Amino acid sequence: MKIAVLKEQADGERRVAATPETVKKFIALGATLAVEAGAGETASIADAAYADAGASVADRAAVLAGADIVLGVQGPDPESLAGVAPGAWIVASLNPFGERARVDGYAAAGYEALAMEFMPRITRAQSMDILSSQSNLSGYKAVLDAAAEYGRAFPMMMTAAGTVSAAKAFVMGVGVAGLQAIATARRLGAQVSATDVRSATKEQIQSLGAKPIFVENVAGIEGEGSGGYAGEMSPEYQKAQAELVTAHIAKQDIVITTALIPGRPAPRLISAAQVASMRPGSVIVDLAVEQGGNVEGAVAGEVVMVNGVKIVGHRNVPSRLAADTSALFSRNLFNFLSAFWDKETGKPVLDAEIGDAIRLTKDGKVVNARLLA
Template identity: 80%
Template sequence: MGAATTIAVLRERASGEHRVSATPETVKKFIGLGAAVRVEAGAGLTASISDEAFAAAGAEIVADGAAAGADIVLGVQGPEPDLLAGAKPGAWVVASLDPFGQRGRVDAYAAGGFEALAMEFMPRITRAQSMDILSSQSNLAGYKAVIVAADLYGRAFPMMMTAAGTVSAAKVFVMGVGVAGLQAIATARRLGGQVSATDVRSATKEQIQSLGAKPIFVENVAGIEGEGAGGYATEMSPEYQAAQAELVSSHIAKQDIVITTALIPGRPAPRLITDAQIATMKPGSVIFDLAVASGGNVEGSVADQVVEKHGVKIVGYSNTATHLAADASALFSRNLFNFLSAFWDKEQGKPVLDEEIGNAIRLTQGGKVVNERLLG
């Protein structure tokens, strides 16, 4: 066996990004596999992890040039190509790479001879669940959306019976019942809200009910299965969209808080709430648009700003999970470790991908862009 595989952990440079792609926990586990781990100084500070904690776990702390000599470079968001200077030929870049939004950077990885692995392309199959960064980060995002909305909402969340009278429970409507939506429902229920939810996938009705919320669904319109490849939602028929809009319009006017979570991979987020619908809501209501970074589900939403329209506050973060940086980093870094360790070949002392997952997440190899989703 040759020299130990070197794993580099870079400090995130993207504006507002507070997460880190490894923790002392995962550093210890990587070293346990036989790898050497190098962490860029300050990489964990915004996630409440000191350089000393990384060093105590066995990592080498370097001030700059962390990628030099690395076989594998870890990031939360894809590092700019200049940060990969000195990495070994064919080194893996393992991160959330935003392949559709950052195509130029993907091309630069190819030109640099790197093998770029997009963690957000991880297939939604049983054996890859523990590697799925979208699920782990969406879980936290769904929770945070409700907490932020509750803070902006000028009233109490649960029903309260006092000597001075009764305070009614907040009515919460969750649109889109994926991982983020389910966590939003659960969080709103924990806070004592009266919760309802909708989704284009009829199979989610039971999930909504299992969390104690009321399903709001279009009935008797063709094309409402809404199940795309890998369990993601797909675009709906015009008839369904019209029926959905009518149903939502009548329901939304009675709500205090609305959380929208609808995303379609590789495409702009679908518009779920129009300005006209916002105008029907009660003054003081709050909408949290979890899809604001992908174009937004809500007309007029602006990333990282609270916008007030018709007396309704509309908010959405471009990066919701980073607002829970410590927990988000812990989960994200475990996803990366679970992925690399699952393919770790003890004989070779490095991970070796199989075809199913390798072909799904590999963007570049041998100086070329090779992923089918980016070709053609």
């Protein structure tokens, strides 16, 4: 079983799909590892470290030749996989809804494409969940990015020259990224509040020492989608939340938005009028900017100034902490493949529960129910 690890080709992608740690673990299972030269450089991993772990380090053609499994962070272009035989697995974050043409390319080439972001959110798959591992560090980095753009201190400081007031930070969307953003802003000394469409998150917000900001008296609107993700809000809830947020957001110094709905554009949480209500010098970080953005006026890949308010729209935030996010991503991949490793055949064999959820293509066809609906 030959496993190929590729150097990422997407613009700005600094992560890598395997580390020396996971290379050793795969070899212990009986696999052979081949790593493309330079694959780990932007994640602070030298080629020599892979070689010391037992992998062969070579050019792309040699790495792909005869590969049974190709590991990536972002899905590689099917045309860049020359030498990979039909039936090989492509295991990565494949963006199935946004890159449907690429998925069709995998099918045409006969590859079995496995989308790690489609991993079901069930107990036994928690250690395989790339969305959670990457979102956790995205939430942390969002607060650091906000602090870097904010022209004042976060904590309250009492000095002989007077008192510096604590920054007020508001987190919108309390999933994995939002919870980490709350915790990080609290550690930096900010006065933190948060909101979500899922009422069950209220206790989580309070457990981190933040103030929950929730719509009350809108019966039956929980915002709970399948698999623990947020669902779409009803018009009644949207109206009530907009009124609540408008009053609250005008008093905030930092706002971090994290709301995403799988397979759909990011919901609009902050309007231009709400941005205009904030004080000059305030900062908004939109973690959903690449999916259309939670904030009106956010621009993917840019920090823009609107009425004195900075709106931060960095692309690929996990890649901005490449060493740590690569370590977590690569462990997700190892945990996934090793959980299904069959010692007798020397390869992973998927079961229906997880296999059917993440398999996009097989035998020349697109087979995933979410793409065929």
